[in-house]
Each structure stands twice: as C-alpha cells, then as structure tokens.
Amino acid sequence: MSAAKSVQRKKLNRGANKGRKFGKVTDEVELCWKLASGLDCEFGEKCRFTHDVKAYLSVKPRDITFPPSQDLSAAPPFVVPPEVGEIDPAFASVNFAASCPVFEESGLCRHGLKCRFLGGHARKVDESPGMEVVKDQKREDELRNAVTELNFPGPGTLKRLRTKQYPTPVADEYLNVLEQRKPNQPKASETFDEEGNRIIVVAEFDESQEDTPDVPLRPVEKKRLRWEGKTYLAPLTTVGNLPFRRLCTTFGADITCGEMGLAKSFLSASKEEWSLVRRHPSERTFGIQLAGNKPATLVPAAEIMAKEFAGNLDFVDLNCGCPIDLVFQNGAGSALLDTPGKLGKILVGMNRALGEIPLTLKVRTGVKDGRNTAHRLMPRVGPEWGASAIT
Numbered sequence: 001m002s003a004a005k006s007v008q009r010k011k012l013n014r015g016a017n018k019g020r021k022f023g024k025v026t027d028e029v030e031l032c033w034k035l036a037s038g039l040d041c042e043f044g045e046k047c048r049f050t051h052d053v054k055a056y057l058s059v060k061p062r063d064i065t066f067p068p069s070q071d072l073s074a075a076p077p078f079v080v081p082p083e084v085g086e087i088d089p090a091f092a093s094v095n096f097a098a099s100c101p102v103f104e105e106s107g108l109c110r111h112g113l114k115c116r117f118l119g120g121h122a123r124k125v126d127e128s129p130g131m132e133v134v135k136d137q138k139r140e141d142e143l144r145n146a147v148t149e150l151n152f153p154g155p156g157t158l159k160r161l162r163t164k165q166y167p168t169p170v171a172d173e174y175l176n177v178l179e180q181r182k183p184n185q186p187k188a189s190e191t192f193d194e195e196g197n198r199i200i201v202v203a204e205f206d207e208s209q210e211d212t213p214d215v216p217l218r219p220v221e222k223k224r225l226r227w228e229g230k231t232y233l234a235p236l237t238t239v240g241n242l243p244f245r246r247l248c249t250t251f252g253a254d255i256t257c258g259e260m261g262l263a264k265s266f267l268s269a270s271k272e273e274w275s276l277v278r279r280h281p282s283e284r285t286f287g288i289q290l291a292g293n294k295p296a297t298l299v300p301a302a303e304i305m306a307k308e309f310a311g312n313l314d315f316v317d318l319n320c321g322c323p324i325d326l327v328f329q330n331g332a333g334s335a336l337l338d339t340p341g342k343l344g345k346i347l348v349g350m351n352r353a354l355g356e357i358p359l360t361l362k363v364r365t366g367v368k369d370g371r372n373t374a375h376r377l378m379p380r381v382g383p384e385w386g387a388s389a390i391t
Contacts, residue, residue, distance in 0.1 A: 053129035107139030
C-alpha cells in the first residue's frame with residue numbers, strides 16, 4: 001500500500017464513533033405496506049413484496065406487551081408481568097392481550113399488520129387471510145375534531161407552490177412596478193458649436209415627476225402590537241421548535257416566534273420548512289420568522305403566509321441578524337444590514353403583502369466586529385419602511 005493511501009485511510013478513520021456499524025434491519029418476510037395497512041395494492045401480483053399474510057405472521061416476532069401503570073411499584077419485583085393473552089396456533093406471533101399506544105390515542109395504527117402491538121388492533125376473520133386490522137372510528141373522529149395544532153397549509157397549497165400556480169397578485173404587482181421603475185436619467189443630446197467642436201447637452205428634468213411604486217402605509221391599517229410588560233421568546237434556530245415553545249409558555253412566555261424559515265424553501269413547497277410555522281393553541285401571541293435576500297422571494301412568501309394563516313398569525317418577523325455563513329454569503333440575514341436600499345424595498349413590499357398583519361425586524365448591532373451600523377437604520381425602519389417593531 002502506498003504512503004498516500006495509508007495517510008488517506010488514517011484520515012478516514014479519525015473522529016468519534018468510527019467503530020459503529022449502521023446496519024439495516026429488515027423483516028425475514030417483506031410484507032407489502034399497502035396490504036399491511038388494509039388497502040389494495042395497485043401492483044397486484046407484480047408487487048415486489050409478498051402478499052402472503054399467513055407466511056409473514058408465521059415468522060413475525062411475537063407482540064410486545066407492556067404492564068399497565070398500576071402494576072408498576074417501587075418495591076421488588078417492581079413490575080408484575082402482564083398476562084399472556086389468547087394464543088392462536090395459526091397466528092402464534094399475535095398476542096391479543098397487547099395494547100397499541102398509537103391505536104389507543106388515535107383510533108388507527110398506520111403500521112397495520114406490521115405493528116409490534118398488533119394484537120391491540122387486529123381480529124380474526126373467516127375470510128382469507130384470516131386476520132384484519134380494525135379501526136376505532138369514534139376515536140378517530142374525536143381526534144380529527146380536536147384542535148391540537150394550527151397553521152397547516154390548505155389542501156393543494158404545496159402542490160400549487162411546487163407547480164408555480166399559487167396566485168400572489170399583490171406581490172406580482174409590487175415586483176412588476178419595481179422592475180419597471182428606473183431612476184430617471186438626464187437625456188443627453190449631441191450638438192456642435194460654430195467652430196465644429198462636439199458638445200454634449202444634458203437636459204434637466206423635474207424630480208417631482210419621478211414615479212414611485214407605493215403609497216405610504218397608514219399606521220391605522222396595521223394591528224397594533226401591545227407588548228408592554230410581556231415576555232418575548234426570541235426565535236431560536238434548531239432550538240425554538242414547537243415542543244420547546246410549549247414548555248416555555250408554561251413558564252410564562254407571552255410572545256413566541258417560530259424558527260427561521262427560508263422564503264425560497266417555502267416557495268418551493270419544502271415540507272420541512274412548512275413544519276416550522278405550526279402553532280399550538282397555548283401560544284397566545286405567535287409569529288413566523290422569514291429569511292431571504294431579495295423582494296422576489298420574501299414578498300410572495302409573506303403574501304402566502306397572510307393568506308394561509310389569516311387569524312392564526314399575529315406578526316411576521318424578518319431576519320436581519322443571522323450570521324451563519326450559508327445565510328450571510330447569500331445576502332440574507334445580517335447581510336441585509338449592509339444593503340439598506342434593498343432592505344427598504346423588502347420591508348415595503350412585505351408590508352403591503354401582509355395586509356393588517358404587523359411586520360417586525362430582528363437585527364444585530366452590526367456586521368463587522370467593532371463597527372455598529374444598526375443605529376443608522378433604526379430611524380428609517382418604522383417611519384419610512386413601516387416596520388412595527390425592532391428586536
């Protein structure tokens with residue numbers, strides 16, 4: 001082995017957990033997921049997974065059972081073994097005394113016949129294959145009607161975004177005006193004097209005739225943010241998820257904000273990004289934070305948020321403070337502080353697209369160490385660009 005290959009191998013073996021082996025666990029007999037869930041498989045006999053339920057259940061590990069909480073104690077033997085339920089020789093792996101926690105909570109287990117607690121939601125039938133999955137329709141309906149989380153995109157929203165068919169008339173009009181709006185340049189003409197020398201004549205123009213794309217937004221058109229004396233849980237990327245925010249509300253957080261979401265990812269219908277905007281009813285005042293580098297993505301994203309979550313969205317926050325390289329190098333996050341002209345266009349456009357929903361701004365003191373610049377933007381953020389708050 002050459003010296004170069006030896007050095008390369010040593011580099012590959014450096015670091016933590018290099019001795020771990022990540023194996024893939026598979027069933028001895030692979031049952032079709034559609035059939036396991038009680039549905040019809042569209043592939044039929046051509047399906048690459050087996051449709052023989054009896055063969056699958058004959059090699060499937062026996063169901064897991066847990067003791068109920070009343071059988072747990074602080075004294076030996078600590079746990080009373082659960083009773084062994086009825087054992088059918090034809091389905092030896094199924095324990096009908098098992099209890100499936102997913103089925104008990106939702107009335108339906110999506111794992112179906114593959115569930116390790118199958119006995120809790122299965123019954124024997126006379127028809128082939130002799131076993132079927134059951135549903136608790138009443139419990140399923142109760143769970144569907146119970147409001148557990150808010151801010152789910154409407155039916156077909158992600159598909160329309162993916163196919164570029166979601167209508168954003170306000171954003172389209174604003175971006176069209178920005179595209180057409182060019183700074184008026186003095187018109188230059190060429191002429192010659194009496195001696196034949198060429199002269200460039202610049203015509204003067206009236207700056208008052210220059211077109212502007214926006215009518216100044218009146219403060220009365222926006223909802224007022226009443227945050228006096230309240231505790232604001234700032235948006236925290238990778239930390240401020242929904243379970244964490246729910247815990248913080250129990251400890252007194254009055255205002256919460258979702259994790260930073262990229263406007264471009266929202267427009268491309270990323271399911272991971274859209275999961276960041278969910279809200280729990282315990283969150284009394286809730287906002288969504290967007291990050292982007294240009295009006296063409298941030299303004300349409302703001303309009304979509306206002307349409308989809310009207311009534312369940314108290315404010316939208318624009319991230320102008322993120323220093324992460326991936327964000328900063330694309331001109332988003334704290335990089336917007338160095339481009340006040342573009343930042344102003346973004347804020348004005350988002351304000352128009354959001355309607356009555358307030359727009360806030362998250363900033364840092366500056367981009368470079370020891371050079372604070374945010375104080376120069378603050379006088380313009382509210383009066384000129386219409387932001388309702390700065391954090």
